Amino acid sequence: MKFLDIIFPQKCILCESSHDGDAETICPNCMDKISFIKDPACARCGIPFEVTYPIEESLNYLCGRCRSSPPLFDRALSVCQYDKTASDIISTYKYHNKPYIGKDLVSIILKVLYEKITELSPELIVHVPLHVKRLKERGYDQAYILAEGIGRGLNIPVSYGNLVRTRYTAPQVSLSGSERMENVKGAFLVIDTSGIKDKSILLIDDVFTTGATIKECVKVIKKAGAGKVYVLTFAKA
Numbered sequence: 001m002k003f004l005d006i007i008f009p010q011k012c013i014l015c016e017s018s019h020d021g022d023a024e025t026i027c028p029n030c031m032d033k034i035s036f037i038k039d040p041a042c043a044r045c046g047i048p049f050e051v052t053y054p055i056e057e058s059l060n061y062l063c064g065r066c067r068s069s070p071p072l073f074d075r076a077l078s079v080c081q082y083d084k085t086a087s088d089i090i091s092t093y094k095y096h097n098k099p100y101i102g103k104d105l106v107s108i109i110l111k112v113l114y115e116k117i118t119e120l121s122p123e124l125i126v127h128v129p130l131h132v133k134r135l136k137e138r139g140y141d142q143a144y145i146l147a148e149g150i151g152r153g154l155n156i157p158v159s160y161g162n163l164v165r166t167r168y169t170a171p172q173v174s175l176s177g178s179e180r181m182e183n184v185k186g187a188f189l190v191i192d193t194s195g196i197k198d199k200s201i202l203l204i205d206d207v208f209t210t211g212a213t214i215k216e217c218v219k220v221i222k223k224a225g226a227g228k229v230y231v232l233t234f235a236k237a
Contacts, residue, residue, distance in 0.1 A: 014030040014089065024104055035081040042066055044063070047063055048081075073214070075230050082235040093206065099142070108234070109150060110153045113232070124157055124159055125150060127204045127205065165187055177210045190224035203232070208236040
């Protein structure tokens with residue numbers, strides 16, 4: 001335990017209990033409540049399979065949805081399922097002026113997914129950007145904080161300001177699936193295609209729910225000439 005932790009004990013963002021765990025903002029008890037995604041999982045979208053028989057991890061099994069309607073991205077990785085615990089973590093991180101939570105999320109992501117990310121050999125990290133108006137309202141871009149930390153941890157360059165959100169859109173959380181698709185349609189733009197062309201891209205956001213925002217970003221990035229586009233989020237619905 002650090003000396004300052006004795007004077008100012010760490011408080012868990014979820015249960016507000018004092019703790020001396022590895023994470024600065026999430027106590028060990030609440031960490032145990034996180035529904036980490038475990039194999040076997042779909043080799044494309046990353047959704048875990050609910051099976052009662054063993055599946056060889058070496059085989060690239062796809063879920064029914066990815067077989068019938070392959071997504072635009074080449075692979076998606078997430079740390080955990082988007083249940084109440086993950087939702088509370090993300091909500092506190094995004095909406096309660098606590099950008100420092102991103103440091104712990106980066107540590108968890110790297111601890112859980114380091115090998116899988118490095119196997120993909122991404123050349124450039126891009127984050128799902130906020131509109132400049134939303135950035136001013138919130139004071140920080142939660143996805144960029146994750147991207148910058150992941151990039152530093154993996155020694156991968158991070159692109160900032162190339163993928164931009166051109167329209168101020170309503171928060172996705174308040175919309176239905178079809179409304180989310182319409183809300184973000186045409187809302188993103190790649191400024192300099194030369195910075196994207198032929199590169200293997202790791203697109204980072206905090207959470208993957210309906211996939212509307214990520215789908216629109218991937219579409220724009222691939223249109224700009226990117227090679228492979230992989231998606232990395234902390235949580236996935």
